[in-house]
Amino acid sequence: MQDCPRCGWPRSEVYEVLSRHLTSEGVVSYTRCACGELEVRVQPFAPGAVVGAADPPEPGR
Numbered sequence: 001m002q003d004c005p006r007c008g009w010p011r012s013e014v015y016e017v018l019s020r021h022l023t024s025e026g027v028v029s030y031t032r033c034a035c036g037e038l039e040v041r042v043q044p045f046a047p048g049a050v051v052g053a054a055d056p057p058e059p060g061r
Contacts, residue, residue, distance in 0.1 A: 007035035 003010050011033075018030040018038075026044040033039065 004033045004035060004037055006037045007033065009034045011039070 009015065014029075014031050015034045016032040018032055020027060020029045026042055029041045029043070031039050031041060
């Protein structure tokens with residue numbers, strides 16, 4: 001990622017997250033730079049390893 005074209009703040013260092021939403025394509029984040037510039041970021045879903053799983057409850061429990 002590049003720096004903010006307005007003030008030079010590194011885009012890799014998010015100054016403020018305004019909101020974050022799950023969509024069918026991935027996670028959409030609305031962020032604000034230190035200078036006030038707004039940005040919409042999309043992080044697409046990607047296949048990955050299962051982080052955690054639980055066994056189904058046994059009958060009668």
